[in-house]
Amino acid sequence: NAGVTQTPKFQVLKTGQSMTLQCAQDMNHEYMSWYRQDPGMGLRLIHYSVGAGITDQGEVPNGYNVSRSTTEDFPLRLLSAAPSQTSVYFCASSPILRDTQYFGPGTRLTVL
Amino acid sequence: SQELEQSPQSLIVQEGKNLTINCTSSKTLYGLYWYKQKYGEGLIFLMMLQKGGEEKSHEKITAKLDEKKQQSSLHITASQPSHAGIYLCGAHGRGGADGLTFGKGTHLIIQP
Numbered sequence: 057n058a059g060v061t062q063t064p065k066f067q068v069l070k071t072g073q074s075m076t077l078q079c080a081q082d083m084n085h086e087y088m089s090w091y092r093q094d095p096g097m098g099l100r101l102i103h104y105s106v107g108a109g110i111t112d113q114g115e116v117p118n119g120y121n122v123s124r125s126t127t128e129d130f131p132l133r134l135l136s137a138a139p140s141q142t143s144v145y146f147c148a149s150s151p152i153l154r155d156t157q158y159f160g161p162g163t164r165l166t167v168l
Numbered sequence: 169s170q171e172l173e174q175s176p177q178s179l180i181v182q183e184g185k186n187l188t189i190n191c192t193s194s195k196t197l198y199g200l201y202w203y204k205q206k207y208g209e210g211l212i213f214l215m216m217l218q219k220g221g222e223e224k225s226h227e228k229i230t231a232k233l234d235e236k237k238q239q240s241s242l243h244i245t246a247s248q249p250s251h252a253g254i255y256l257c258g259a260h261g262r263g264g265a266d267g268l269t270f271g272k273g274t275h276l277i278i279q280p
Contacts, residue, residue: 089267098272099256114266115169146210148267154260156201157268159211 057082060160062147068166069137077132077163079147087150088130089157092116092143099146105130106153137167170195170261174271182279186245189274191257193238198260200240201268202231205254214242214255244276252278 063078081088089104091114101114105124119141121133130149134141144164148157171194181187191200199218203211215224220235228245244251254275258268 091267096272099258099268099270101267101269104267112266148211154199156213156216157258158213159203161210 059083060147060149060158062145062160062163064163065161066164068168069134070168071137071139073137074133074135075137077134077145077147077165079130079132079160080128081130081147081149081158082128083149083151083158084127085149085151085158086127087153087155087157088124089114089148090120090122090130090132091146091148093146093162094143102132102145134165139167141165142167170259170269172257172259172269172271174255174257174274176274177272178275178277180277180279181247183248184246186243187247187276188244189242189255189276191240191242191271193259195238195261197233197235197238197240200231200233201258202240202242203256203258205256205273207253211256247278249278249280252276 060081086107090102091099093099100116102120103122105111108127111122144162146162147160150157173192175190201216202214205211215231217233223232230243233240254273256273258270
């Protein structure tokens with residue numbers, strides 16, 4: 057199994073551009089989530105999904121959209137990038153709700 | 169909301185020495201996770217503790233959960249260069265489907 061995969065690894069955007077961070081898992085996990093990691097702030101939850109077709113907001117959802125059309129994929133969309141969204145983004149998945157979460161390698165995003 | 173405080177924030181130890189990292193919760197713990205992150209990489213799951221008094225070990229790393237103190241400790245025996253990195257504790261909130269709340273991490277440096 058590849059586990060949790062994320063693409064791209066690095067991305068530089070200009071303010072106002074949009075893009076989608078991809079996340080996929082091949083473990084048939086029901087629960088998937090997105091976090092951002094910032095210096096001094098730790099990891100914070102952006103959005104999560106408890107199954108295909110179901111998504112909800114986490115602690116810092118503003119400026120981000122998600123959808124979950126399949127069990128395997130959980131893309132994160134930045135509609136209009138802002139410098140405040142410069143961060144490292146991690147996707148995670150777990151077999152069921154409130155179980156051990158397994159993390160992808162991360163995407164390092166810089167917004168100029 | 170639940171907050172997790174880790175101490176120390178950073179730690180420099182000589183190779184071969186023992187060390188302890190603490191994680192204290194502002195609210196009742198319903199399970200506590202320990203992860204390790206190498207600089208620039210994703211989070212690697214180490215251990216999960218669910219019950220008060222529970223203690224788990226993997227190789228030279230031991231984690232304990234003290235439910236009454238709302239605290240967990242991570243102890244490394246005879247530290248090695250491979251132990252260097254950032255150690256993060258995480259916990260689920262009491263209810264709901266949301267993700268993990270994380271501490272800000274402990275940066276561990278091992279000096280040869």
